[in-house]
Amino acid sequence: METQKGLETFRAALCRRHLAVTSQRMKIARAVLEAQDHFTADALLARLKADGARVGRVTVYRTLKVLLEAGLVEERAFDKGRVAYERALGRSHHDHMICVTCRRVIEFESARIEREQRRQAQACGFEVLTHQHTLFGHCRGCRAKRGNGSKA
Amino acid sequence: METQKGLETFRAALCRRHLAVTSQRMKIARAVLEAQDHFTADALLARLKADGARVGRVTVYRTLKVLLEAGLVEERAFDKGRVAYERALGRSHHDHMICVTCRRVIEFESARIEREQRRQAQACGFEVLTHQHTLFGHCRGCRAKRGNGSKA
DNA sequence: AGAATTTATGAAACTAACTTTCAATCATGG
DNA sequence: CCATGATTGAAAGTTAGTTTCATAAATTCT
Numbered sequence: 001m002e003t004q005k006g007l008e009t010f011r012a013a014l015c016r017r018h019l020a021v022t023s024q025r026m027k028i029a030r031a032v033l034e035a036q037d038h039f040t041a042d043a044l045l046a047r048l049k050a051d052g053a054r055v056g057r058v059t060v061y062r063t064l065k066v067l068l069e070a071g072l073v074e075e076r077a078f079d080k081g082r083v084a085y086e087r088a089l090g091r092s093h094h095d096h097m098i099c100v101t102c103r104r105v106i107e108f109e110s111a112r113i114e115r116e117q118r119r120q121a122q123a124c125g126f127e128v129l130t131h132q133h134t135l136f137g138h139c140r141g142c143r144a145k146r147g148n149g150s151k152a
Numbered sequence: 153m154e155t156q157k158g159l160e161t162f163r164a165a166l167c168r169r170h171l172a173v174t175s176q177r178m179k180i181a182r183a184v185l186e187a188q189d190h191f192t193a194d195a196l197l198a199r200l201k202a203d204g205a206r207v208g209r210v211t212v213y214r215t216l217k218v219l220l221e222a223g224l225v226e227e228r229a230f231d232k233g234r235v236a237y238e239r240a241l242g243r244s245h246h247d248h249m250i251c252v253t254c255r256r257v258i259e260f261e262s263a264r265i266e267r268e269q270r271r272q273a274q275a276c277g278f279e280v281l282t283h284q285h286t287l288f289g290h291c292r293g294c295r296a297k298r299g300n301g302s303k304a
Numbered sequence: 305a306g307a308a309t310t311t312a313t314g315a316a317a318c319t320a321a322c323t324t325t326c327a328a329t330c331a332t333g334g
Numbered sequence: 335c336c337a338t339g340a341t342t343g344a345a346a347g348t349t350a351g352t353t354t355c356a357t358a359a360a361t362t363c364t
Contacts, residue, residue: 020331020340042321056343061322077229081350082321097278106276112268117287120260125292126249133285135269140277172360174312194350208314213351233321234350 002090006033006072009089013070024055028063032073038084038105077132078105095132099139106139154242158185158224161241165222176207180215184225190236190257229284230257247284251291258291 010029014021031048039047045060064085067073076084078098093114097106113133121128162181166173183200191199197212216237219225228236230250245266249258265285273280 018340022330022341024342040321054343058323058343059341062342075232077232080227080229080235081233083232097273097276097280099278100281106278108272108276110268110272113265113272116262116264116268117285120262120265121249121287121289124249124258124260125295126251126258126287126289127295128249128287128289129252130289131285131287133269133283135273135278135280135283137273137281138279143277143279172311174359176313192350206314210314210352211312214313 003030003033006089009070009072010067013066013072017066019066024053024059025063025066027053028055028060029067029072032064032067032085033087033089035085035087038076038078038086040082040084044085074130076134078134095134097135097137097139099142100136101138101142104139104141155182155185158241161222161224162219165218165224169218171218176205176211177215177218179205180207180212181219181224184216184219184237185239185241187237187239190228190230190238192234192236196237226282228286230286247286249287249289249291251294252288253290253294256291256293 007026007029010025010033011021014025019025027048028044031044031051035044041060041064042057044064045055045057048055048060064073068075068085072087072089073085074088076086076096078084078096092109094107094109095113097108098104099106117131117133118128159178159181162178162185163173166177171177179200180196183196183203187196193212193216194209196216197207197209200207200212216225220227220237224239224241225237226240228238228248230236230248244261246259246261247265249260250256251258269283269285270280
């Protein structure tokens with residue numbers, strides 16, 4: 001499974017930063033690498049606790065930072081005031097559409113957009129590390145339910 | 153000036169919502185419509201207070217919400233945990249590159265990206281209301297200063 | 305005009321999402 | 335088995351934003 005590769009990368013990241021491989025850190029990393037969708041730090045903590053792990057909020061945040069810098073998770077700003085995390089390993093880069101009604105998240109990918117984005121950055125002498133591209137609107141389902149007929 | 157047109161739109165928005173045109177609301181709207189760059193709600197409040205206006209935080213937030221729904225300002229999620237606002241009137245839509253070192257904000261515009269984005273949304277039956285496209289990285293200046301030579 | 309009713313305002317209290325602090329715990333080497 | 339240093343997490347602090355509610359201002363009624 002991909003998780004194993006991720007855990008190795010995580011170990012290496014800890015090593016590079018002279019941090020010990022502890023059971024808490026490994027548990028958090030494993031939970032993150034196995035996550036199937038977006039999650040908040042607090043949701044992650046809750047899940048770990050529900051699974052009987054003895055970890056604190058602080059350690060979760062600290063470990064997420066390491067995972068982030070190792071490129072194993074990415075941060076998203078879907079809702080204001082809170083950060084959503086998303087596993088980055090084993091998934092191609094993608095962007096998001098958020099339904100403002102039902103909060104559903106639809107992923108999309110466009111090589112054309114990525115290419116044009118790279119061109120734009122290059123023109124400004126800007127080196128892109130990460131990016132976020134999010135569309136907010138109404139998903140098909142919510143449009144069907146109402147507000148669809150007249151205004152498009 | 154564009155500000156006048158914005159104030160008219162704001163008045164109309166207040167009217168539509170059966171809200172009175174008060175001096176506080178007008179002062180806030182004027183400050184927003186005259187803002188040249190991105191600002192946070194608290195920074196706006198501080199500026200108004202510095203200018204001698206007697207307004208409270210609550211009224212600022214409430215008024216920003218009206219301005220937002222009237223399309224006169226847009227929200228941005230540049231830094232996590234805080235919302236930046238940006239005047240929307242009299243400016244064409246644009247996206248941003250944020251230098252993670254110096255926090256400089258560079259604006260860019262790409263019809264090609266907008267078009268492709270619309271295509272992607274359409275393919276999913278998604279109706280786009282707003283979007284945000286932000287690149288995080290190193291600006292030309294910060295690249296020149298260091299970390300440029302070897303790694304690209 | 306003055307009373308009654310409605311609406312707006314903002315200080316203070318609250319909340320949510322983190323972050324910082326620090327005493328206790330744990331691991332490792334000697 | 336003790337000393338040293340890293341790790342942990344509870345509790346306190348911080349920040350951005352929201353809710354509550356008493357007061358103030360405006361509007362309507364008579």
